[in-house]
Amino acid sequence: MSRKLVWIEQKRFRGFGCPECNWRFVPTGAPIGPSFDEMMHNFELQRDKEFALHVCADHARGKSANSE
Ligand SMILES: [Zn+2]
Incomplete structure (x- = not known):
């Protein structure tokens, strides 16, 4: 399991996030x-730490309304 932090640019969010x-x-x-x-x-330490600690299943896609 190697996740990679990515830069995300959306209408409502601009910053680092998880691609998964x-x-x-x-x-x-x-x-x-x-x-x-x-x-x-x-x-960067804080960002990498929180990224490493988050659980993808807790932030699964598809729960919230429309996926673009
Ligand atoms: Zn994730």
Whole structure:
């Protein structure tokens, strides 16, 4: 099982998400860090961690209304 984080651009969402399900990464609060690089690093850590932890079955496609 190797999932891969992808960039998603939709009318209602723009950001990182899972290609296998409806999971989307929504950052909690502004990134923190002493420098921009640190902030980006922390952002990526949080993103990758949440992506690794999410369960596709919990965000399965098809539940919500129209799939485009
Ligand atoms: Zn998923």
